[in-house]
Amino acid sequence: MDVPCCDSQSNLRHNMKLFFDTMRLWWDRRGRPEACDIEMNSREVECRPPAKTIEEFRAGYPRFCAYVAANPDFLICRRFLRLRSRLLCLKQDKLSQLEEQLDNLDHNETSPLFLGMSRCDRNTARTSLLSQVSVLLDDYDSFLEKTHQILNYSRALPRDVSSLRNWMMNGSLSRDERRYLDQQQDLVNLGSSSDAARKNVENWVEDLLVDNWEGFRSTPGHEASTDPSVYLYSGSLIRRITDVLMLSLIALLLLFPVIICVLITSTWARIAVITLATLIYLSILSRLTKAKMIELVLAGATFATILNVFVTGMNNN
Numbered sequence: 570m571d572v573p574c575c576d577s578q579s580n581l582r583h584n585m586k587l588f589f590d591t592m593r594l595w596w597d598r599r600g601r602p603e604a605c606d607i608e609m610n611s612r613e614v615e616c617r618p619p620a621k622t623i624e625e626f627r628a629g630y631p632r633f634c635a636y637v638a639a640n641p642d643f644l645i646c647r648r649f650l651r652l653r654s655r656l657l658c659l660k661q662d663k664l665s666q667l668e669e670q671l672d673n674l675d676h677n678e679t680s681p682l683f684l685g686m687s688r689c690d691r692n693t694a695r696t697s698l699l700s701q702v703s704v705l706l707d708d709y710d711s712f713l714e715k716t717h718q719i720l721n722y723s724r725a726l727p728r729d730v731s732s733l734r735n736w737m738m739n740g741s742l743s744r745d746e747r748r749y750l751d752q753q754q755d756l757v758n759l760g761s762s763s764d765a766a767r768k769n770v771e772n773w774v775e776d777l778l779v780d781n782w783e784g785f786r787s788t789p790g791h792e793a794s795t796d797p798s799v800y801l802y803s804g805s806l807i808r809r810i811t812d813v814l815m816l817s818l819i820a821l822l823l824l825f826p827v828i829i830c831v832l833i834t835s836t837w838a839r840i841a842v843i844t845l846a847t848l849i850y851l852s853i854l855s856r857l858t859k860a861k862m863i864e865l866v867l868a869g870a871t872f873a874t875i876l877n878v879f880v881t882g883m884n885n886n
Contacts, residue, residue, distance in 0.1 A: 620792070620793075621635075622792070622793060622794055622795050623635045623636050623639060623793060623794045623795075623796075623799070623801075624794065624795050624796060628741050629741055629742070630741075630742070632741050633737070633741050633742055636736060636794075636801075637733075639793040639794070639801045639803075640760075640801055641759075641760025641761075642726070642729045642758060642760055642761065643729060643732070643733050643760075644758065644759040644760040645725045645729060645730060645733060645750070645756050645757070645758055645759075646756070646757060646759060647749050647752055647755045647756060647757075648719050648720075648722070648755050648756075648757050649755065650719075650755055651755075653712075653716050653719070656712065657712065657713070657716065660705070660708065660709045660712060661709070663705060664702065664705055664706060664709060667698060667701060667702050667705065668702075670698055671695065671698055671699070671702070674694060674695045674698065675695075719757070722757035722758070722759065722761075723757065723758050723761040724754075724756065724757060724758070725753075725756035725757055725758040725761075726758065726761075726772075727753065728772060729758065730750055730753060730756060733750060734747070734750050736799065737750075765857065765858050765859045766815070766857035766858045767811060767815065769857050770811045770814055770815055770857070771807055771808070771811045774807050774810050774811055774814070775800070775802065775807050778806075778807070779800055785800075786800065788804065788806065789804055790802045790803045790804025790805075790806070791803075791804075818853070822846070822849070822850050822853070825846070826842055826843060826846035826876055827876070827879060829842045830842055830843075830876070830879065830880055836880075839880045840880075843873060843876045843877060843880065846872075846876065847869055847872055847873045847876075850868075850869065850872050851865055851868065851869045854868055
């Protein structure tokens with residue numbers, strides 16, 4: 570008796586072909602700036618117009634803002650710490666003067682009842698002074714809080730400031746209006762990453778690719794600008810290389826001292842390996858991250874304890 574398998578094989582080939590076609594379209598879509606929306610049911614492809622490049626904006630602030638928006642690391646502004654300090658001192662001094670006036674009013678008050686019962690206080694000068702103090706103190710507190718927030722912003726990296734200054738040399742902005750970049754110590758980066766270690770490694774990988782790979786500029790992800798001297802990469806290659814490097818570094822820091830301790834038999838040599846590995850671990854941690862001192866102490870203690878437990882177990886065996 571014959572088994573009707575032709576239809577099932579045909580359906581299988583059709584489904585496999587449909588699957589591979591879909592995967593090919595999805596892969597092509599990742600590398601094209603004019604990404605297409607694929608509707609699987611109707612089989613219709615709607616192509617979106619490509620995004621405008623930086624050079625398509627008019628010279629001046631339109632093109633400058635397009636360049637800054639293409640990379641959050643270029644959101645660099647001044648804190649104006651000198652002006653803030655000046656205003657803070659003036660507001661503080663004004664409140665100090667009002668405080669002295671209030672003390673004088675209290676000292677010269679002829680009716681003790683007014684000082685002990687605010688509901689019966691008929692000294693209009695004191696009432697008016699306290700109202701003025703309330704308004705100025707609210708403004709002073711608000712200014713203190715905003716200044717504290719400004720001080721918590723990350724400083725702009727010299728690498729990003731240099732990139733922004735080099736791009737400005739094309740004459741998009743006047744010399745006076747790009748002079749704010751000369752205040753290096755006063756600049757903050759509003760778009761800086763919270764993961765400082767990852768950001769440092771990504772910058773190093775990007776510089777390495779730009780300096781040593783001539784075809785890097787032509788890879789997908791550089792569609793924001795048509796200028797061959799401008800590198801604004803938005804692809805995933807740098808992120809993936811960074812992941813591999815950081816994971817390899819973490820594995821090396823954790824496993825290399827263990828391997829060395831296995832190969833040697835002297836207890837003092839193992840102690841020296843643990844000490845050296847802990848110092849290297851803390852040095853890399855402090856260099857790549859913004860860890861506080863107490864965090865470094867805890868990280869070093871944990872790392873050294875784990876190695877000590879391992880070595881102690883080896884000695885017992």
